[in-house]
Amino acid sequence: MTEQNKINEARSILAKYGSPCYIFHSDEYIENYRSHEKALKAAYPKYEVAYSFKTNYAPRICEIVKSLGGYAEVVSDMEYCFAKKLGYENSRIIYNGPIKGPLLAEHMYAGGIVNIDSLDELDRALSYCRENPDHTYKIGLRANIDIGQPIISRFGIDTSSSDFEDAVQKIRSCGNVTLSGLHCHISKSRTVESWARRMKIMLELADRYFPDNPPEYIDLGSGMFGVIEPEVASFFKMEIPSYEDYARAAIAPFYEHYRSFPEEKQPILFTEPGTTLDNRYVSLLSTVTAIKEVRGKTFAALDTSKFNLGKISTDFNLPLKVLPMGRPEKQLKDADFVGYTCLEYDVVYRSYSGSLAVGDCVVFGNVGGYTNVQKPPFILPQCAMVEKKSDGTISLMKRTETWQDVMETYIYEEE
Numbered sequence: 001m002t003e004q005n006k007i008n009e010a011r012s013i014l015a016k017y018g019s020p021c022y023i024f025h026s027d028e029y030i031e032n033y034r035s036h037e038k039a040l041k042a043a044y045p046k047y048e049v050a051y052s053f054k055t056n057y058a059p060r061i062c063e064i065v066k067s068l069g070g071y072a073e074v075v076s077d078m079e080y081c082f083a084k085k086l087g088y089e090n091s092r093i094i095y096n097g098p099i100k101g102p103l104l105a106e107h108m109y110a111g112g113i114v115n116i117d118s119l120d121e122l123d124r125a126l127s128y129c130r131e132n133p134d135h136t137y138k139i140g141l142r143a144n145i146d147i148g149q150p151i152i153s154r155f156g157i158d159t160s161s162s163d164f165e166d167a168v169q170k171i172r173s174c175g176n177v178t179l180s181g182l183h184c185h186i187s188k189s190r191t192v193e194s195w196a197r198r199m200k201i202m203l204e205l206a207d208r209y210f211p212d213n214p215p216e217y218i219d220l221g222s223g224m225f226g227v228i229e230p231e232v233a234s235f236f237k238m239e240i241p242s243y244e245d246y247a248r249a250a251i252a253p254f255y256e257h258y259r260s261f262p263e264e265k266q267p268i269l270f271t272e273p274g275t276t277l278d279n280r281y282v283s284l285l286s287t288v289t290a291i292k293e294v295r296g297k298t299f300a301a302l303d304t305s306k307f308n309l310g311k312i313s314t315d316f317n318l319p320l321k322v323l324p325m326g327r328p329e330k331q332l333k334d335a336d337f338v339g340y341t342c343l344e345y346d347v348v349y350r351s352y353s354g355s356l357a358v359g360d361c362v363v364f365g366n367v368g369g370y371t372n373v374q375k376p377p378f379i380l381p382q383c384a385m386v387e388k389k390s391d392g393t394i395s396l397m398k399r400t401e402t403w404q405d406v407m408e409t410y411i412y413e414e415e
Contacts, residue, residue: 007323010285010361013386018400020286020304022372022385026064029281032227033068036273039243043251047269050094052222053079055274055369056282060387060397062086073272077101094219094270096142096183098155104128108137115140115183115219117156122167129177140181140217141167143205147197149189156184159205168209182206185221185272192241195224195250203257214258219270220250226276232366235316278368284308288360291330298335300356305339306346307378309364310371317349319365322356329355337362341379377406
C-alpha cells in the first residue's frame with residue numbers, strides 16, 4: 001500500500017469510527033496462529049492451543065480461535081460466560097486463575113478442564129464434588145515450580161513443600177474425583193532455555209504423580225515470544241526465538257518422553273498463548289491534538305493514553321508511524337507524546353524526532369495484548385475496534401463506548 005493510500009485509509013477509518021481506533025489485522029493473525037500451531041504440532045501431534053481470553057477477549061478474535069480449533073483459557077466467571085456465549089463446549093474450556101467464581105461448580109459438573117490454584121480453592125472444589133456423590137469429577141492442579149525465574153510467583157501450589165503432595169492426596173481420597181492433569185505458568189521467562197527447564201520439571205512431576213499411566217494433559221501455560229517487529233525485538237537485547245526453536249527445545253522432549261505409550265494414552269499438551277498470538281496484529285490509530293513547548297521541552301498531546309496502549313508502552317517505545325494529514329508540519333526534536341489523561345506519567349512515546357502537525361494520525365503497533373481489555377473508564381470511555389482483512393475490507397468489531405455505557409450501572413437519585 002502506498003503512503004497516500006495509508007493516509008486515505010486512516011482518514012476514512014477515523015472519520016467513520018472516531019479517534020482513537022484499534023485495527024485488528026485478522027488475516028495476518030490467522031497466518032501467525034497457524035504458524036505457531038504447525039511448528040508445535042510437528043514436534044508433538046497432540047499439542048493444542050488454549051487461547052488466553054484475558055489477553056484480548058474481543059469476540060471476533062475469540063471466534064477466529066474457535067474456528068481454528070483452539071481451546072478457551074479463562075480465569076473468571078465473566079470470561080467463562082464469554083466462552084459459553086461463543087459456543088465453546090465445557091470440554092474445550094480450561095478454567096484457571098487464582099479466584100474462580102461460583103460457576104466453577106457448573107464447569108466441573110459439565111466435564112470442563114479446571115486447574116486448582118491453592119489448597120483453599122481445592123477444599124472448595126471438593127466440597128462441590130461431595131455434594132454430588134453420584135457424579136464423577138476431574139480436577140487438575142496448578143504447580144508452582146522454580147526454573148530460576150527472577151521472581152517468586154504467587155500462583156499455583158508450591159511443589160517444593162508438602163502442600164502439593166497434600167493436594168494430590170486430598171483429590172485421591174475423594175471417591176468421585178480424579179486427578180486429571182498438571183498445569184504451570186512461568187512469568188518473565190520467555191527464553192528457549194527456560195521453556196526447556198519448564199518442560200523437564202513438569203515431566204518429573206508427571207512421572208511422580210502418574211507413575212503407571214500418563215495424565216490426561218499437561219499444560220505449560222504461556223510466555224513464548226511471537227513474531228515481533230525489530231523495534232520491539234531490540235528492547236529484549238537478544239535473538240528472538242522462532243516457534244520452531246521452542247518446539248525443538250521444549251516440545252520434542254515431551255514426545256520422546258511419551259512416545260512408547262499408545263497414542264490414545266499420550267497426554268494432550270497445552271500452551272496458553274496470548275500476547276504470542278495477539279500483540280503484533282492489533283494497531284491503534286490516534287490523532288495529534290496539540291503541540292507545545294514548556295521550558296525547552298516539546299510535548300505533543302494525543303487523543304489516546306497509556307491505558308489504550310498497555311503497560312508495554314511504559315517499558316519501551318512501541319513501533320510508530322506518523323501519517324501527515326495535510327497541515328503545515330513542524331520539525332520536532334526529542335518530543336514526548338503524551339495522552340489525554342491528567343496524569344504526568346501518561347507518556348506514550350518518548351524522544352520523538354521528526355515532522356509532526358496537529359491533526360496528524362499517529363499509528364502505534366504491537367498493541368494486541370492487555371490493551372482494550374484493561375482500559376479503565378477513566379476520563380474517557382473505550383474507543384472502537386475494527387477488523388481489517390488483507391483485501392482492505394474494514395468492518396466494525398466494537399463500537400465506541402459512550403458516557404452512558406460507563407454510567408449506566410450507577411444509581412441516581414430520582415428527580
